[in-house]
Amino acid sequence: TENTNVLFTIFGATGDLAKRKLYPSLFRLYKKGELSECFAVIGTARRPWSDAHYHEVVKESIASLEPTTEEADKFASHFYYQSHDVSDTSHYSVLKELTDNLNEKYQLGGNRLYYLAMSPRFFGTIVTQLKTSGMLNTDGYHRVIIEKPFGSDFTSANDLNNEINEVFAEKDIYRIDHYLGKEMVQNISAIRFTNNLFESMWNQRYIDNVQISLAENLGVEDRGGYYDQSGALKDMVQNHILQVLSLLAMEPPVAFTEEAIRSEKIKALKAVRLYSEEEVYTNFVRGQYTNGKLGDKEFTDYRNEPNVAKDSTTETFVAGKFLIDNFRWSGVPFYVRTGKRLTEKGTRINIVFKQVPINVFRSNTTEINDKSELPPNVLTIYIQPTEGFSMTLNGKEIGQGYATKPVKLDFRNTAEMVENSPEAYERLIFDALNGDSTNFTHWDEVAQSWRIVDRIRAAWDKQDPDFPNYAAGTMGPESAFELLQKDGFEWIWQP
Ligand code: BG6
Numbered sequence: 001t002e003n004t005n006v007l008f009t010i011f012g013a014t015g016d017l018a019k020r021k022l023y024p025s026l027f028r029l030y031k032k033g034e035l036s037e038c039f040a041v042i043g044t045a046r047r048p049w050s051d052a053h054y055h056e057v058v059k060e061s062i063a064s065l066e067p068t069t070e071e072a073d074k075f076a077s078h079f080y081y082q083s084h085d086v087s088d089t090s091h092y093s094v095l096k097e098l099t100d101n102l103n104e105k106y107q108l109g110g111n112r113l114y115y116l117a118m119s120p121r122f123f124g125t126i127v128t129q130l131k132t133s134g135m136l137n138t139d140g141y142h143r144v145i146i147e148k149p150f151g152s153d154f155t156s157a158n159d160l161n162n163e164i165n166e167v168f169a170e171k172d173i174y175r176i177d178h179y180l181g182k183e184m185v186q187n188i189s190a191i192r193f194t195n196n197l198f199e200s201m202w203n204q205r206y207i208d209n210v211q212i213s214l215a216e217n218l219g220v221e222d223r224g225g226y227y228d229q230s231g232a233l234k235d236m237v238q239n240h241i242l243q244v245l246s247l248l249a250m251e252p253p254v255a256f257t258e259e260a261i262r263s264e265k266i267k268a269l270k271a272v273r274l275y276s277e278e279e280v281y282t283n284f285v286r287g288q289y290t291n292g293k294l295g296d297k298e299f300t301d302y303r304n305e306p307n308v309a310k311d312s313t314t315e316t317f318v319a320g321k322f323l324i325d326n327f328r329w330s331g332v333p334f335y336v337r338t339g340k341r342l343t344e345k346g347t348r349i350n351i352v353f354k355q356v357p358i359n360v361f362r363s364n365t366t367e368i369n370d371k372s373e374l375p376p377n378v379l380t381i382y383i384q385p386t387e388g389f390s391m392t393l394n395g396k397e398i399g400q401g402y403a404t405k406p407v408k409l410d411f412r413n414t415a416e417m418v419e420n421s422p423e424a425y426e427r428l429i430f431d432a433l434n435g436d437s438t439n440f441t442h443w444d445e446v447a448q449s450w451r452i453v454d455r456i457r458a459a460w461d462k463q464d465p466d467f468p469n470y471a472a473g474t475m476g477p478e479s480a481f482e483l484l485q486k487d488g489f490e491w492i493w494q495p
Contacts, residue, residue: 003141004433005038006111007102009095011086011126012118013043013054016222017147021178022117023061025426030075031067034430040102044084044095045118054081078106086122092133099135110140113432117147124163131167145174145432148239149230150441153457154450161443170443174432179240180439181424183413184383188247188349189256191381191389198379199252201353203328208376209489211350212244214338215475218345219289219299220316224307231314233286233460236338238453242269243441245334248349249324258438262445269448271326280459285479287317288465289341292472299341299472313465316340319480320456321487333487337480341472343495347383350492352376361404375406378492388412 008026010018029035043054055076062072082098084091103110114130116123123146136142144164151157164173179185192199201207214236220227227235243265250268253260275283290301302308302316317339324334355371362370378392390410397403413421422430431439469477475495484490 002036002038003111003435004035005106005108006113006433007099007106007108008039008041008113008115009099010041010043010115010117011084011122012045012116012147013081014045014047014049014057015117017117018043019057019061021423021425022115022429023058024065025423025429027062027065027067027075028422028426029430029433031065031071034433038106038108039078040106040108041079042082042095042098042102043079044082046083046085048083049081051079051081054079086118086129087125089129089132092129092135096133096135103138108140110138112136112138112140112142114142114144115147116144120147120149120151120160124160127164127167136167141172141435142168143172143174143432143435144168145176145429147176149234150175150239150446151450152230152234153454154447157446157450161446171437173443174428174437175441175443175446176428177239177243177441178424178428179243180441181426181428182383183418183421184381184387185244185247186439187387187389188244188381189261192248193252193256204330204332206354207332208352208354209333209335209484209487210248211352211492212241212248212334212336213346213348213350213491213493214240214244214336215342215344215346215495216338216340217294217342217473219341219472220302220305220308222306224305227316228308228312228314231286232316232318232338232340233453233456237318237320237336237456238449239441241336241338242272242449242452243445244349245272245322245336246445248351249329249334251328258436261438262442266442266444266448268324268326269445269452271324271329272448272452273323273325274451275455275459277455277459277462280456281463283323283483284318284320284456284460285477285483286315286460286465287319287339287470287477287480288312288314288467289316289339289470289472290468292341292474294343294473301468301472302340303468313467315460315465315467317342317470317476317480319476319483321483322452333489335484335489335491337476337491339470339476343473343475345385346493346495348493349381349383351379351381352489352492353378361402374404380492382412386412387418 058076058079059072151160246265246268250264253264288302319337322334359371359374380390382388388411392408394404395407397405
């Protein structure tokens with residue numbers, strides 16, 4: 001049987017993620033022929049839906065992809081709904097029976113992909129039950145895709161991992177970080193490892209600082225319950241930001257293979273300094289938004305959002321400086337920031353290069369080594385909403401004399417290219433089907449990321465934050481700007 005002859009079992013089939021990401025991604029794969037007619041999906045959740053209702057939900061979720069009625073019906077016919085209480089043992093025998101039937105009906109050769117897209121507190125129970133019910137005793141592969149959050153600190157992540165390891169081997173565990181499925185995040189390696197111009201300068205001798213911004217203009221929407229327990233540090237830094245950082249900081253892998261890349265990413269994460277309490281207070285700041293205005297839109301304060309505590313001390317913004325203690329990066333700050341209700345949605349990386357030793361074009365009032373009139377060279381990687389990269393250089397201003405001015409070499413994928421390229425979840429599901437876990441997070445990466453983040457959280461828990469401290473629609477609290485100013489830098493991206 002083909003790899004793509006497979007039965008998906010989605011735990012959390014009625015949820016937001018399934019509707020917004022999973023069904024549309026499966027449809028795209030189906031339409032491109034990456035999924036043959038030989039696949040089936042069992043959707044399970046608590047709600048007592050019928051197959052017919054489930055089909056309507058699936059069709060609604062792909063409506064924006066404009067399938068024909070026939071396509072939509074045909075696609076939806078592969079979906080089966082099973083109402084299910086994840087902690088009730090007897091439900092797994094019902095699930096097993098349906099699984100066996102569908103395996104027959106669609107000729108799936110026993111291939112199974114289990115997708116855990118529900119509250120993480122059930123992850124352990126589900127995998128344990130999968131094993132005891134005998135569902136894993138078939139030929140073919142058994143892989144599990146796990147949504148974030150993977151634990152809420154190192155200890156809980158480790159417990160969860162041990163529980164899952166009782167059932168699945170590491171090679172069959174696909175921990176999703178959807179940032180790794182983004183076109184331009186994948187492009188980081190291409191830019192670094194195919195351009196000698198950059199790779200030869202990719203170190204502390206030529207780079208002044210690195211800036212990673214993951215800004216969002218949305219608030220917490222309807223996820224207040226989850227978010228208020230988590231906060232920006234655990235929601236974005238522990239996973240997405242540290243993953244991006246590891247791709248920027250890692251040594252070139254000996255080959256572009258899963259193992260080689262992973263081992264370099266892990267080494268990079270292990271070199272990230274584990275901060276003492278004092279270092280956390282100096283190098284990390286947090287924020288929470290109050291009401292504010294953006295254009296003609298008014299936003300309420302975080303503490304007023306649904307399912308958020310009225311006296312919440314949860315951070316909706318983090319900015320910080322990571323230091324990587326190895327030969328390549330010693331002394332180079334990696335500044336990161338992320339937050340809700342910022343000025344605009346934008347994910348971008350700025351690599352800020354060191355200046356030339358002397359500015360020979362300085363005005364006669366400035367010192368010989370005063371480079372303040374020369375902006376630094378910056379390589380910007382635009383991850384979203386636009387995709388591309390730009391490089392700022394200095395050139396001569398046209399005309400007589402030798403005034404200099406910044407010039408920008410700018411490349412963006414066209415809207416059409418972006419539209420036609422696969423979406424993050426589509427790529428990752430495709431990879432999981434094909435047994436490629438390069439763009440998933442290995443346990444060692446998750447573990448080290450928690451060790452890094454736990455230090456920050458622990459220090460913060462000892463002090464009461466002065467919240468709220470930034471207005472919705474701004475780029476975060478003053479302290480996020482001071483963080484760079486005190487090192488003599490500034491955020492390159494200031495929307
Ligand atoms: C998720 C976070 O992992 O990433 C959300 O839980 C956040 O809070 C989202 O909004 C951002 O993803 P993207 O793809 O929109 O940048």
